[in-house]
Each structure stands twice: as C-alpha cells, then as structure tokens.
Amino acid sequence: MNAAKRLEIFRRLHEDNPEPKTELAYSTPFELLVAVTLSAQATDVSVNKATAKLFPVANTPEAIYALGVDGLSAYIKTIGLYNSKAKNVIEACRLLIEKHGSQVPDNREDLEALPGVGRKTANVVLNTAFRQLAMAVDTHIFRVSNRTGIAPGKNVVEVEKKLLKFVPKDYLLDAHHWLILHGRYVCVARKPRCGSCRIEDLCEYREKTSND
Ligand code: SF4
Numbered sequence: 001m002n003a004a005k006r007l008e009i010f011r012r013l014h015e016d017n018p019e020p021k022t023e024l025a026y027s028t029p030f031e032l033l034v035a036v037t038l039s040a041q042a043t044d045v046s047v048n049k050a051t052a053k054l055f056p057v058a059n060t061p062e063a064i065y066a067l068g069v070d071g072l073s074a075y076i077k078t079i080g081l082y083n084s085k086a087k088n089v090i091e092a093c094r095l096l097i098e099k100h101g102s103q104v105p106d107n108r109e110d111l112e113a114l115p116g117v118g119r120k121t122a123n124v125v126l127n128t129a130f131r132q133l134a135m136a137v138d139t140h141i142f143r144v145s146n147r148t149g150i151a152p153g154k155n156v157v158e159v160e161k162k163l164l165k166f167v168p169k170d171y172l173l174d175a176h177h178w179l180i181l182h183g184r185y186v187c188v189a190r191k192p193r194c195g196s197c198r199i200e201d202l203c204e205y206r207e208k209t210s211n212d
Pocket of ligand 1: 147148186187188192193194195197198199200201203204205206
C-alpha cells in the first residue's frame with residue numbers, strides 16, 4: 001500500500017471519529033492498568049461491569065492490595081482467568097507501592113516488569129494514559145493491518161513496527177483506537193462488512209476479492 005492510500009484511510013477514520021477512546025472504563029492511569037490487565041482474553045464489557053463495582057471501593061494500589069487475592073477475586077470472578085489475574089494485580093500493586101511511590105511508571109521497562117503486564121498491555125498504558133507513541137497490536141489490529149495492507153506482518157511485533165513506521169505522523173497517537181474499533185465493528189473476523197466499510201475502495205483485501 002502506498003503512503004497516499006494510508007493517509008486517506010486515516011483521514012476518513014479520523015473524520016468519522018475525531019476523538020477515539022478505548023472502550024475500557026477508567027479515570028486514572030492505575031485504573032487503566034488494572035482494566036487492561038483484566039481484559040486479556042475477556043471482553044471490555046465484562047471488564048467494565050466488574051470494575052464498575054471494584055473502582056468505587058478500591059482504585060489505588062494500596063486499596064486493592066488491602067483487598068488481598070480473595071477480596072479482589074470476589075469482584076472479578078465473572079472475568080476469565082480471574083484467579084491468576086487477581087494474583088498478578090495484587091503483586092503488581094505491591095511492586096507499585098514499594099518501588100514506584102504508588103504511581104504507574106511511564107516507561108516500558110518498568111511496566112513490563114509488573115506481573116501480568118506484557119508488551120501489549122504496556123503499549124496500551126503508554127499510549128492511552130501517557131500519550132506516548134506506542135502501538136498495542138491486539139487480534140483486531142493484527143487482522144485489519146494485514147487485510148487492508150496498511151501494515152502486513154507475520155506476527156504482532158512485525159505489525160507493530162510497521163504501523164509505527166507507516167501510519168502518517170498526525171494520526172499515529174490515535175491509530176490504535178481507530179484500528180481496534182474498525183476491527184471490532186466493521187472488519188470483523190469471520191465475515192468483514194465490506195459493503196458498509198468507509199475504506200472499502202482503499203483496501204487490498206477488497207481489491208483481491210473483487211477480482212475473484
Ligand atoms: S473493505 Fe472489508 S476487508 Fe477491507 S477494511 Fe473494510 S471491512 Fe475490512
């Protein structure tokens with residue numbers, strides 16, 4: 001795909017949704033960190049339901065640490081893998097209190113040193129909470145990047161690097177949100193809704209399939 005097409009794709013995605021946001025509910029970097037950690041292999045809706053009850057009671061490292069694994073589990077047991085997630089969050093809270101003055105670190109190394117925080121979670125926090133140029137590639141972004149030809153790659157790190165290189169600079173900070181939302185609601189996994197897609201005329205998948 002050439003640069004002009006990429007530019008037009010993001011111009012349209014921006015036009016349709018000028019201020020894209022994550023669908024996870026949060027109001028502080030710490031709440032975002034917890035929500036993203038809980039969201040692995042779970043829907044944002046299920047995480048939001050749990051955190052809507054948890055955060056009013058406990059939304060700081062100290063308060064969640066005080067709940068303990070059992071106390072936290074009671075709030076998140078509707079979420080898949082809740083037991084290991086509860087253990088990770090409690091241990092992360094301990095480290096945040098002991099090593100980071102109860103603040104969420106704004107760098108990859110310290111974030112990825114927290115239990116349950118991998119590259120993708122760190123990228124979401126860096127990008128969404130701290131507005132740094134980081135690209136979290138989830139299953140939706142991986143699919144959309146490959147199908148459209150915006151940033152094709154065999155694995156998530158390859159796609160991440162290509163997105164950081166190829167997404168036009170003005171759109172880089174919010175590209176993560178646009179691509180997730182596009183993958184979640186339009187370019188869905190099984191049967192993409194090409195007929196109602198805003199970027200159909202620019203998409204390489206459509207070029208290939210319309211010639212079949
Ligand atoms: S045209 Fe189809 S395959 Fe291409 S981005 Fe749109 S929905 Fe996805």
